[in-house]
Amino acid sequence: MEASSVWLDLLSFWIGLLVTLLILSAALGDHALARFGQHLLVGAALGYxxxxxxxxxxxxxxxxxxMAGSSGVVETWVPLGLGLLLVIAGLDRTWRAPRAASTPLWRRGLHGAGRVPVAFLLGVGLAAGLFGALQGTFLPQFWRAARIAFDPSASALLFAIGVLTLLITTATLLYFYVDPARYLAGQPGWIRRLLHGWIGIGRYAVWLAAGMIFARLMASRLSLLIGRAEYLRLALFDSTLWQWAETTWQALLR
Structure with a gap:
């Protein structure tokens, strides 16, 4: 049992090292081995x-x-029916590429019905994400900044932070949702200059946020790479191959 565990650990180490090198080789260019490693990683992640x-x-x-019969129709049979419909429509669309001229009516109906659970999933996911962003991020941040900015008893530092947060939040919203060429045409010059400057603040804020997110992603990926390299180093030192190489080297030195 102990020997099989050692061989299993050794096999997992070499497989992990090979896949790591295959994926890392993508930095040298796009080639078949790198794509194989990426496909293997994605497949393992999807399977997990x-x-x-x-x-x-x-x-x-x-x-x-x-199996227990303890739930109603809505809680069990409706999700089961939608899931089976999605699976059947997806398999049929994957195995038989639809053609507008030769697709039978029942197959077009099946593909159309398969869009219902997809639309339901996307709608629920987008609604939950949007509501969560509004309820958990935007509205608390906006109202907190507004209360601080208009609170005369707040300290100067809190007042400045509140005004800056309110300014950046509204400027970012203006940058995303206001088209200057469409909405500022015909407005007085001072309004155009004010809104152009306000939208410019939002644009720079988006760039700054994107840069910070990219920097955090780079730092996290570098941390993962360092951790992976450290794991491979320790696993190599603990493997029988390293012990054999060390014993052989010491024998040669004698």
Missing amino acids: AAVLAVQHVLRPRLWTPL
Whole structure:
């Protein structure tokens, strides 16, 4: 049992090292080995996500209530029907590429019905994300900044922070949603200059935020790379191959 565990650890180390080098080789250019490593990584991640979905979502929330008969129609049969419809339509569309001239009516109907669960998933996901962003980020930030900015009892530092936050938040919204060529045409000159400057602040704020996000992503990826290299180094030192190489080197030195 111990020998098999050692060989399993050694095999996992070499597979991990090989996949790491394959993915890292993408920095040298696009080639077949790098694509193979990327496809292998994506496939393993999707397989792991599928196992988690089955174990923690489908099994306790769908299969177990169906087998026990303890849930109603809406909680179990509707999600099951939508899921089966999506799977069947997706498999049919994948295996048989649809052609507008030769696709039968029932297949076009199946593909159209398969869009219903997709639209439901996208709608619920977008609504939850938008509502969460408004409720958890934008509105608390806006009202907090507004209360501080218009509170005469606040300190000078808090007042400046509130005004700056309110200015950057509104400027970013103006940058995303106001088209100067469309909405500022015919306005007085001072309004155009004011809004152009306000929108410019929002543009620079977006650039600054994008730069900070990119810097954090780079730092996190470098940390992952360093951690991966450290893991491979320690695993190599603990492997029998390194011990054999060290023993051989010491024998040669004698």
